[in-house]
Amino acid sequence: MAEIRIVPIRKIKIGSRVLCDIYSKNGSVMLRRGNIMTEAIMEKLESVGVNRVLVEAGTVELEDDEPRKTPLNNDGLPTDNIAQYRDDFLLKKEFEQGKDALLDKDIDGAQDVAKGIAGKIQTSGSIKKELDELKYGTEGVVTHSLNTAVLAGAIGIENGFAPKDIEQLVIGGMLHDIGKLYIDPEILNKKGRLTEKEYEIMKTHAEEGYKKLCDNKGVTQKVRFMAFQHHENNDGTGYPKRLKGEQILWEARILHVVDVYEAMTAKRCYKDHLLPGDVMEFVMGKYSTMFDIKAMDMFLRTIPAYRKGDLVRLSDGTRCQVLESNPINSLRPLVVDLKTMKVIDLYTDRDYLSRTVTELILKEEEVVKTQ
Numbered sequence: 001m002a003e004i005r006i007v008p009i010r011k012i013k014i015g016s017r018v019l020c021d022i023y024s025k026n027g028s029v030m031l032r033r034g035n036i037m038t039e040a041i042m043e044k045l046e047s048v049g050v051n052r053v054l055v056e057a058g059t060v061e062l063e064d065d066e067p068r069k070t071p072l073n074n075d076g077l078p079t080d081n082i083a084q085y086r087d088d089f090l091l092k093k094e095f096e097q098g099k100d101a102l103l104d105k106d107i108d109g110a111q112d113v114a115k116g117i118a119g120k121i122q123t124s125g126s127i128k129k130e131l132d133e134l135k136y137g138t139e140g141v142v143t144h145s146l147n148t149a150v151l152a153g154a155i156g157i158e159n160g161f162a163p164k165d166i167e168q169l170v171i172g173g174m175l176h177d178i179g180k181l182y183i184d185p186e187i188l189n190k191k192g193r194l195t196e197k198e199y200e201i202m203k204t205h206a207e208e209g210y211k212k213l214c215d216n217k218g219v220t221q222k223v224r225f226m227a228f229q230h231h232e233n234n235d236g237t238g239y240p241k242r243l244k245g246e247q248i249l250w251e252a253r254i255l256h257v258v259d260v261y262e263a264m265t266a267k268r269c270y271k272d273h274l275l276p277g278d279v280m281e282f283v284m285g286k287y288s289t290m291f292d293i294k295a296m297d298m299f300l301r302t303i304p305a306y307r308k309g310d311l312v313r314l315s316d317g318t319r320c321q322v323l324e325s326n327p328i329n330s331l332r333p334l335v336v337d338l339k340t341m342k343v344i345d346l347y348t349d350r351d352y353l354s355r356t357v358t359e360l361i362l363k364e365e366e367v368v369k370t371q
């Protein structure tokens with residue numbers, strides 16, 4: 001999903017009109033649609049600690065863009081680094097086959113791979129391990145689709161769905177953005193501001209995908225509508241049909257949460273990736289406006305912000321390792337202080353209630369800081 005981006009506040013052009021509400025990392029509105037970005041507003045946002053904001057693609061004018069770092073393949077899509085997945089990744093073969101099928105726009109092939117993924121993740125014993133393998137370092141529509149397929153399947157598994165429903169979620173995840181493969185790569189991979197016209201073209205991918213899936217008799221109606229409706233918002237502000245609440249297919253509501261989460265946590269050619277905790281805060285801030293509450297609850301039960309084994313730093317500088325994620329509040333896991341080896345429950349330990357996780361340490365040399 002290319003529509004939501006994070007941009008440094010200083011990148012937004014002074015004097016430009018903002019065409020969407022701008023949100024802070026916890027989902028509260030920092031600047032209303034229609035306002036002109038001024039130096040004073042910028043300073044005010046920075047004074048309250050906001051130096052990155054979430055915007056929809058093409059809705060703010062940005063200062064000159066940095067050159068794209070990721071090379072493109074023959075289809076004009078960013079090259080994936082699926083090959084860099086660890087060799088023991090259970091779905092390695094399926095990801096490679098899925099990538100080929102999607103790039104060939106082969107709906108039957110992609111659907112078969114999705115069925116294989118659905119079968120494997122239901123019998124592997126620990127879907128959490130597979131989810132861990134999806135973290136970070138992936139690029140492009142194709143990998144986004146594969147990741148979304150696994151995440152959607154995980155929600156089905158963790159919430160006790162029937163196997164045939166899990167399979168539909170995985171297939172829907174795999175094929176939901178198929179319409180994007182028909183969008184001009186110049187627009188699809190454009191870094192920086194999309195023109196209004198380009199943005200309108202980008203938005204056609206939902207309906208185009210639906211039409212392509214309708215042309216294929218082997219695809220269920222449910223999967224077709226997952227592609228058609230995965231950008232509809234719970235409050236009727238989404239696209240293409242501005243459907244509301246229960247007008248939106250249940251599976252499309254689940255896919256909407258997963259789609260946004262995956263797009264925001266993964267590294268793409270046009271943006272930095274966000275901390276899962278930041279994304280989780282954003283997603284929770286969108287309770288009932290963008291997302292269906294029941295779908296959100298299922299998502300939060302399935303995908304913790306911080307996972308067992310993650311290295312994190314707390315706001316007081318303490319370096320910790322996550323021992324267990326917290327199913328009630330995934331931003332406050334059980335951790336161990338790596339210096340003193342003290343076990344800290346960030347959810348219940350009274351001495352630590354004012355402290356938060358501020359950094360996820362990916363590797364010793366690569367630290368992503370929160371705002």
Ligand SMILES: [Fe+2]
Binds near residue numbers: 001176177205230231
């Ligand atoms: Fe999409």
